[in-house]
Amino acid sequence: MTDTKTWARIKSPWVLHFNSGACNGCDIEIVALLTPKYDVERFGVKLEPSPRHADVLLVTGCVTQQCAERMKRIYDQMPQPKFVVAIGACACSGGVFEGNYNVLGGVDKVIPVTAYIPGCPPRPEAILDGVVKLLNALNPPKQKKPSKQTEVPKQEIKTIIEEAKPIVKQ
Amino acid sequence: MSNNKIDILNVVESKLGSKVQIQPGHLSTGSIIANNGLHREVLKAMIEADEKTGIIAITGLDLGEKLGVYYHFRTSNALVTIKAEVPKANPTIQTIVDIHPGAAFHELEVTDLLGVIFEGNRPEGHFVLSEYWPQGVYPLRKDVKANEIKLSPPQETNKPAEDPRQVKIIIGPQHPALLEPEKFSVTVDGETVTKVEPRIGYVHRGIEKATESRTYLQDVYLVERICGICNSIHAAAFVEAVEKIIKVDIPPRAKYLRVIALELNRLHSHLLTLGHAGLEIGYETLFQYFWRDREPIMDLIELTSGNRVYSSLMAVGGVRRDIKNEDIPKIKSVLKTLRGQLPFYRQIYTSEPTLRLRMKDVGVLERKDALELSVVGPVARGSGVDIDVRKDEPYEAYAEIPFKEIVYKDGDTWARMNVRMDEVEESINIIEYVVDHLPSGPIKLNLPRSVPAGEAVNRVEAPRGELFYYVKANGTDKPDRVKVRTPTFANLPSFLKTAIGESIADVPANFVSLDPCFSCTDR
Numbered sequence A: 001m002t003d004t005k006t007w008a009r010i011k012s013p014w015v016l017h018f019n020s021g022a023c024n025g026c027d028i029e030i031v032a033l034l035t036p037k038y039d040v041e042r043f044g045v046k047l048e049p050s051p052r053h054a055d056v057l058l059v060t061g062c063v064t065q066q067c068a069e070r071m072k073r074i075y076d077q078m079p080q081p082k083f084v085v086a087i088g089a090c091a092c093s094g095g096v097f098e099g100n101y102n103v104l105g106g107v108d109k110v111i112p113v114t115a116y117i118p119g120c121p122p123r124p125e126a127i128l129d130g131v132v133k134l135l136n137a138l139n140p141p142k143q144k145k146p147s148k149q150t151e152v153p154k155q156e157i158k159t160i161i162e163e164a165k166p167i168v169k170q
Numbered sequence B: 001m002s003n004n005k006i007d008i009l010n011v012v013e014s015k016l017g018s019k020v021q022i023q024p025g026h027l028s029t030g031s032i033i034a035n036n037g038l039h040r041e042v043l044k045a046m047i048e049a050d051e052k053t054g055i056i057a058i059t060g061l062d063l064g065e066k067l068g069v070y071y072h073f074r075t076s077n078a079l080v081t082i083k084a085e086v087p088k089a090n091p092t093i094q095t096i097v098d099i100h101p102g103a104a105f106h107e108l109e110v111t112d113l114l115g116v117i118f119e120g121n122r123p124e125g126h127f128v129l130s131e132y133w134p135q136g137v138y139p140l141r142k143d144v145k146a147n148e149i150k151l152s153p154p155q156e157t158n159k160p161a162e163d164p165r166q167v168k169i170i171i172g173p174q175h176p177a178l179l180e181p182e183k184f185s186v187t188v189d190g191e192t193v194t195k196v197e198p199r200i201g202y203v204h205r206g207i208e209k210a211t212e213s214r215t216y217l218q219d220v221y222l223v224e225r226i227c228g229i230c231n232s233i234h235a236a237a238f239v240e241a242v243e244k245i246i247k248v249d250i251p252p253r254a255k256y257l258r259v260i261a262l263e264l265n266r267l268h269s270h271l272l273t274l275g276h277a278g279l280e281i282g283y284e285t286l287f288q289y290f291w292r293d294r295e296p297i298m299d300l301i302e303l304t305s306g307n308r309v310y311s312s313l314m315a316v317g318g319v320r321r322d323i324k325n326e327d328i329p330k331i332k333s334v335l336k337t338l339r340g341q342l343p344f345y346r347q348i349y350t351s352e353p354t355l356r357l358r359m360k361d362v363g364v365l366e367r368k369d370a371l372e373l374s375v376v377g378p379v380a381r382g383s384g385v386d387i388d389v390r391k392d393e394p395y396e397a398y399a400e401i402p403f404k405e406i407v408y409k410d411g412d413t414w415a416r417m418n419v420r421m422d423e424v425e426e427s428i429n430i431i432e433y434v435v436d437h438l439p440s441g442p443i444k445l446n447l448p449r450s451v452p453a454g455e456a457v458n459r460v461e462a463p464r465g466e467l468f469y470y471v472k473a474n475g476t477d478k479p480d481r482v483k484v485r486t487p488t489f490a491n492l493p494s495f496l497k498t499a500i501g502e503s504i505a506d507v508p509a510n511f512v513s514l515d516p517c518f519s520c521t522d523r
Helices: A002-011 A024-036 A065-075 A089-093 A124-138 A154-162 B008-016 B040-049 B101-114 B207-211 B215-226 B231-246 B253-278 B284-305 B325-351 B354-358 B367-370 B377-382 B413-436 B489-497 B504-512 B519-522
Strands: A014-019 A056-060 A084-089 A103-105 A113-118 B021-024 B030-033 B053-060 B067-076 B079-087 B092-094 B118-119 B164-173 B184-187 B193-200 B454-462 B465-473 B478-484
Touching: A002 A124, A014 A024, A014 A065, A014 B454, A014 B478, A014 B489, A024 B284, A056 A065, A056 A089, A056 B101, A065 A103, A065 B021, A084 A089, A089 A113, A089 B184, A089 B215, A103 B454, A113 B377, A113 B489, B008 B030, B008 B040, B021 B413, B030 B053, B040 B079, B040 B092, B053 B101, B053 B465, B053 B478, B067 B101, B067 B413, B067 B465, B067 B489, B079 B454, B118 B193, B118 B413, B184 B504, B193 B489, B207 B478, B215 B231, B215 B478, B231 B454, B231 B465, B253 B284, B253 B413, B253 B504, B284 B325, B325 B413, B354 B413, B367 B489, B377 B413, B377 B465, B377 B489, B465 B489, B489 B504, B489 B519
Parallel strands: A014 A056, A056 A084, A084 A113, B030 B079, B092 B118
Antiparallel strands: B021 B030, B053 B067, B067 B079, B164 B184, B184 B193, B454 B465, B465 B478
């Protein structure tokens, strides 16, 4: 049963995004992840509006005084086991806003953080990489078996991408 | 237009000449020192003479013994600052909300951050700061240190009993429709919205105060991080204001390179909003289409500046990075592809029946209200008010570049989105013109790090409207005061007005048509 749960969690992590005082830079990159160029939904990552359904909390931005209490409440509402990913320099440490009168600092001042993704803002690839690393850490691969069915030859990938390019005409 | 010839300082001088002190040429068009409640008389005279008189910002300053309250106003052809001072011991001044309703939020912000009390516009609780913030401590005063503030839990207050028929719907701070944390309490009677109460300040990071403890060089990066979407524009507005204090003219090539960065910002911001509007009305395909076509623009920003989001291109005295000649064909080809997609998007926005049903006649803002509330940018231009800083007070190289000012008269959500739709094409035109006419020469002047004492105001046209900066220098390498008034802060009152009387289902579409950005609003 535990194996099944872990399998489901890793194959389809539902993420909740909370902005605790960010400048929109990281937030927009998270949204960019969901759109056609990066499209994380094909890996099963789904943006979830409710904390009660989410596995992973993506936090962007330094924690402002007003957001701290709210973020704590959202974290408490999430079911166990839960993971927090701090995205961007501000969420990791407070960034350029560290020491301002309304800023408490990084996310780890308020809730425990599982993974840190630095950058101002981190590229969408970096965010994706961070989430994948987090998931791999939950279930380290026992033995790598290259599956013939899922492996697509490189040549084929190229043609798929080329075909996907022009969609709209006039 | 005929009223472009009004000399607003002459008008004020002829009416109140002996009572106020006028300094022509100081802070853009001129500043008027009006103490003892005369600021109201000056404003009345200005509104009488020019219907386009609108408030840009109210800057609160700590001047030692006194507190300065600077009202910045725009008219159809000028930027006028009315300076008033109040003693620190009894900081009260009469409100101007009864004369000009658009000033309400500006006054509340000054009250919260500097402790100036506007008689007739008292806030209930905090406006920007946290509920835990101690009473009587005002962060923008010079004697307040960030690390000495002790927070205390808020006191319980007796709330008035509410009408049981009226249901309160809380949107935010964490809500799937809002990318950012902000709270709106929408009161509904049945399905009709009767009241909207905003609570802003969730993203307030105290950037204005932070600029005072950093050097000008550091501040360029700090103000850039006010907003991740229109970052180049914030940096450009700040460095231009500093250049105005130093009184230096940057090289022509730097001006053109800045225009490229500013317009790329506008392009990606407008595409983002046009897509986001699709998401809010349940048209997710449109959202995905727009965001797909936005990615090449992000690649162009990376190509020209080295970074996808924060370009960090602006520097006092010019720009940091030049464009290579071999990159120009790449820029042109990306823009050409985007231009090829535009007829499809325009067709969706003008004639798609589902989109028209959700947007036409939703959130109508009349021209009269738009002027009274001093809204800016696409919101004003969608209501038939032709204000665009690029045309009214050209900065950088905009005076030399041909482009059209887009104005729609309908005033509804549909008109506001179509202003953006048309501006995407204008931005493409501008960038194409600029890369074809790039002058040669240096891209940056070497300037000393200290800035001579002085003050300057500057405004630029951000994607969301007029962005205003006030910078005061004291002769050192750190500024004395930086005031930022973002377009989203100016546009917020229009939502509170247009949402009332409409269906709750129209709130998201109406709201997104303002292009909300709370990191800008709160700073």
